[in-house]
Amino acid sequence: MPTIVPYTYEKREEKVVYFTSLLKGMKVLIATEKPFAQKAVDGITEILHEAEYEVVRLEKYTDKAALLEAVKDVDTLIIRSDKVTAEVLEASKNLKIVVRAGAGFDNVDCEEAKRRGVVVMNTPGQNSNAVAELALCMMIYISRNCLTPGTGGELQGKTLAIHAYGNVGKLVGRKGKALGMNVIAYDPFITDDAVFEADGVEKVSSVEELYRRADYLSLHIPATPQTKGSIGYDLAMSMPKGATLVNTARKEVIDEAGLMQAMTEREDLRYITDVAPESAAEMAAAFGKRFFATPKKMGAETAEANINAGLAAARQIVDYFKTGDTRFQVNK
Numbered sequence: 001m002p003t004i005v006p007y008t009y010e011k012r013e014e015k016v017v018y019f020t021s022l023l024k025g026m027k028v029l030i031a032t033e034k035p036f037a038q039k040a041v042d043g044i045t046e047i048l049h050e051a052e053y054e055v056v057r058l059e060k061y062t063d064k065a066a067l068l069e070a071v072k073d074v075d076t077l078i079i080r081s082d083k084v085t086a087e088v089l090e091a092s093k094n095l096k097i098v099v100r101a102g103a104g105f106d107n108v109d110c111e112e113a114k115r116r117g118v119v120v121m122n123t124p125g126q127n128s129n130a131v132a133e134l135a136l137c138m139m140i141y142i143s144r145n146c147l148t149p150g151t152g153g154e155l156q157g158k159t160l161a162i163h164a165y166g167n168v169g170k171l172v173g174r175k176g177k178a179l180g181m182n183v184i185a186y187d188p189f190i191t192d193d194a195v196f197e198a199d200g201v202e203k204v205s206s207v208e209e210l211y212r213r214a215d216y217l218s219l220h221i222p223a224t225p226q227t228k229g230s231i232g233y234d235l236a237m238s239m240p241k242g243a244t245l246v247n248t249a250r251k252e253v254i255d256e257a258g259l260m261q262a263m264t265e266r267e268d269l270r271y272i273t274d275v276a277p278e279s280a281a282e283m284a285a286a287f288g289k290r291f292f293a294t295p296k297k298m299g300a301e302t303a304e305a306n307i308n309a310g311l312a313a314a315r316q317i318v319d320y321f322k323t324g325d326t327r328f329q330v331n332k
């Protein structure tokens with residue numbers, strides 16, 4: 001097998017011929033600590049077999065050694081939340097492309113992959129609806145007293161503030177509007193106001209204003225060096241009385257000590273999260289029903305999202321080798 005031609009290769013026609021010649025016999029590993037639904041596996045396998053690829057699976061593995069062994073001779077890797085570290089990349093000498101079936105790709109060492117000429121892709125948007133539904137579900141759950149007897153509150157008429165208006169943020173915004181919420185959003189990377197206007201969502205110009213006005217603050221920022229630990233004491237303290245912070249993004253974006261300090265000083269603040277914090281036990285003990293964390297990351301755990309993301313991953317691999325399609329590459 002020749003070395004892969006980098007995508008920067010200028011002569012497109014030659015590249016297509018080259019990629020096509022690589023199609024047959026490609027070995028694809030589906031490595032999933034938390035396996036795909038069977039229907040997704042069947043669909044992925046069908047797409048890849050049609051392209052005459054060989055498909056192998058490593059599921060429910062419990063230690064890294066199994067993954068290091070399995071990647072040795074594969075050309076392509078499909079993963080979910082599985083960690084693709086420098087060590088994994090070093091062990092997989094033939095690897096050309098890794099597709100993370102999902103949105104966040106902080107589980108892949110993208111820089112190291114780039115250094116080695118390995119393309120990394122995600123499958124944006126494929127599980128967004130599942131995550132958005134969970135965000136709203138958790139808001140209703142906590143506002144109705146965690147479904148225990150007692151008087152709760154309603155979402156209608158409240159201000160839903162969306163931090164990052166990407167695939168998930170947009171769907172949360174639209175669903176919030178359908179529930180009669182006043183939706184505002186902040187995303188410094190979306191310069192076209194029409195994106196917000198199309199959904200009847202008010203764009204705010206600073207993160208401070210977003211939190212100051214938020215009855216429910218729904219977090220959808222990715223975990224990056226800039227965002228990690230960026231949501232803490234000051235922003236939480238600036239939220240209105242009785243406000244709720246909703247995190248279906250990543251636990252790393254929260255400054256847990258700062259948030260705990262704010263929740264200790266302000267007995268009206270609530271925190272609900274799909275990504276159990278490091279200090280989950282401490283928070284549960286200290287804040288009771290003002291805190292809720294799913295036992296495992298559940299945002300994308302629907303049959304629909306599972307199938308959509310898996311099939312998209314398989315199609316993106318075939319498209320990449322057939323036509324050089326790198327639309328979903330995240331380590332360009």
Ligand code: NAD
Pocket residue numbers: 102103104105124125127128131163164165166167168169186187188189190220221222223226227248249250274297298299300301
């Ligand atoms: P996306 O890439 O479509 O959107 C991310 C948005 O964040 C973009 O619009 C971008 O402009 C914005 N952004 C980036 N940095 C920002 C910053 N510093 N401040 C404000 N906005 C910023 O991603 P998505 O599909 O909407 O997913 C969002 C995040 O949700 C993912 O990165 C992932 O961490 C998380 N996620 C969690 C689950 C789950 O199971 N709970 C599932 C899918 C995604």
